[in-house]
Amino acid sequence: MKKLIALALSVFMVVPLAAGCGSSNTAGTQSTAAQTAAQTSQAAASGGSAGASAKVTLASFPDQPKDALLAAVASAKLDTQLEIIEYPQNEYENKIKMAFGSGTSTDLILLDGPNIASYAASDVLEPLDGYWDKQDFDDLVDASKAAMTWNGKIWAAPLNESNTVLFYNKTVFDELGIVAPTKVEDAWSFDELMEVCKKVTIPGKRYAIQPQMFSLANKNEGMTYTQMLWLWMSGGDVLSPDGTTATGYFDSEASKKGIQFYADLFKNGYATTEDIVNAFETGKVVMWTNGPWCIGNWKKDFPDVKWGATPMPQDAKGASGAGSWNIAIAKASANKDNAYKVLQAITGKDGQAVWCTKTGNLPARKSVLEADPAYKEYPFDIINSQLVKTAKARPVTPAYPQISEALTNCFAEVAFGEDVNKAVEKATKKMNEALAAAK
């Protein structure tokens, strides 16, 4: 045993030295590898211009329907072939990171909006500025434009957008004679929402609202996506516009007001920290902050649920969720021109219309939103005008994963009764540390 400990300790002492020397070696090897790769890619590019048949690969996962992607490409009638490589959904991010790390990435990669900056900062993506026509880029809704841009460059093109509304149980509202606004301009203020919550709550039996996508027993991006809205609505923000600090933004009085409102929903017994299965569908919760994808699920699994939708409340400002999956080009791709053609075919005006009709997603392009009459019907008319008027992109920074974690932890803490000032101070510190380390 003594020998074993001695061995472990000596390994522990020696290894850092080895690492110190080793890292420079590794860097050396890598740069040569990168040079070789660059040469290969040049060779391949010149071969491509000579007229070899072009094939472009795309990394995706099963939830993004393959046939809809292929149909969108087919609408552009390219002579380029698209090969879609699917990874299991839960392992998707890990797999593409491994692929980037080992230099075996596909030409095109699907990326979740808030993660784009961390990939761009790792220097594995090709900026699209040199390819994408500015006028066509301006067709995107503002939230999309903001989400695609980091460090002054465009890094990806959106497959589609997303948005959130306040869904409500229509049976309960009708019973109590509550009329929900249907126009963004008439959206409830915090005070009005609190009044409604008070009216519909039956202590111990029925809660008024689930102010985030899942119950607090969950931890994922869907939670951050919906919790962040509350501090936006009160006029606050998470980070400074240049994305360098959370001080003065996440811990501003405006942000704290929204977080306090969220905390009060729980404190007053209008929302619960309990984990109730199908809380909204079974009538145990009357209102729910969520996206239009619920509608399809209800039609399929809960056809008896009578639901309505009202715009997200507005206290100081209107705010609604935004951001979805996007396509980016790998920096190491040997076939960037053809890759861009495929990217443009899927995310361009025609391709996006095909993709959104086939998948039921929201377009990220104003022209597509404008053209299809389906987006003028309730509740999509609300969503449509929120997308253009109030939708807001999550902060674009390489440190986003940690920002998201700190934010959702903060909201969970105040929901469980922690003091808002204390929780906000802790989260702001975490965010600033992450931002400093990401530089």
Add this chain to the structure above:
Amino acid sequence: MTNLNNRRIGKTVMENFQGYLFILPALVIIGVFFIYPAIELFSLAYTDYNLMSGKMGFVGFANFKSLPDNGDFLNSLVVTFKLALFIVPVQTIISMIMAVFVNQKLQGMKLFRTIYFIPAITSFVAVAIMWKQIYNPTFGLANSVLGLLNLGPFQFLSSKSQALIAVGITCIWKSWGYFMVIFISGLQEIPREVQEASYIDGANNVQRFFHITIPMLRKVTIFVVIITTMDAIKLFIPSFTMTAGGPLGSTDTAVHYIWRQAFRLQQVGPATAMSTVLFLIIIIITFLQFKIDGRNNEEGR
């Protein structure tokens, strides 16, 4: 004479070579899957390695320096030790008592032994998902059974104060059968004469349990406690599957927290530094347990 010596040396070399040949497969597996990753792990702790671009720079002890201020990491250590302090004694006592029960020569005991052993060979993920359903506050089995006794309803996994105990119970349910079998083999090594002598002296069952069974099982018990402690410190699956470390980090075990930092948040450097600290903690605990074991042995003599 020299000839004979040479031949002897030749023979030992040959024997040693054969010996090495036999342990080679195990050595390769341990080397590739344990020693090499461990060395990599220790060295990454001093870098700011980026998982995607593969870039890394030497940052010295920076990753270690920030650990004492990292409240979430300290919380995960506290959670881990709370869980270990709950699991180790409770599980050891249950498996020892149950071993004594099923070791009786009665009809059907083999069947019980088999049934109790089943969770131990079931995948932990399957067990965790099943218990998540059992703990469901709305339709779970736990609340309906406790409801019959006029208790509850409890929130279990979504309650800050109950979640860790609920997770601990799941871990115990999963593993006690395995350690029961180890105790049974220990019981069967207790010499029959000792038992018979105690019969003749008129000791009752309780007296025999405390004065014969427990002392005679000491070696086995220490083995079980060491293994259980290490298992408890390394717990990951129940936090990952049942609670995602929540609510409010109340079930965020150290390994689960470290995994999140590395693979969800891309903080490979800090995560490996935390792993190094956890490794040292486990080494120290195991060392202390062996020490105590050694001292007990001497006292026993």
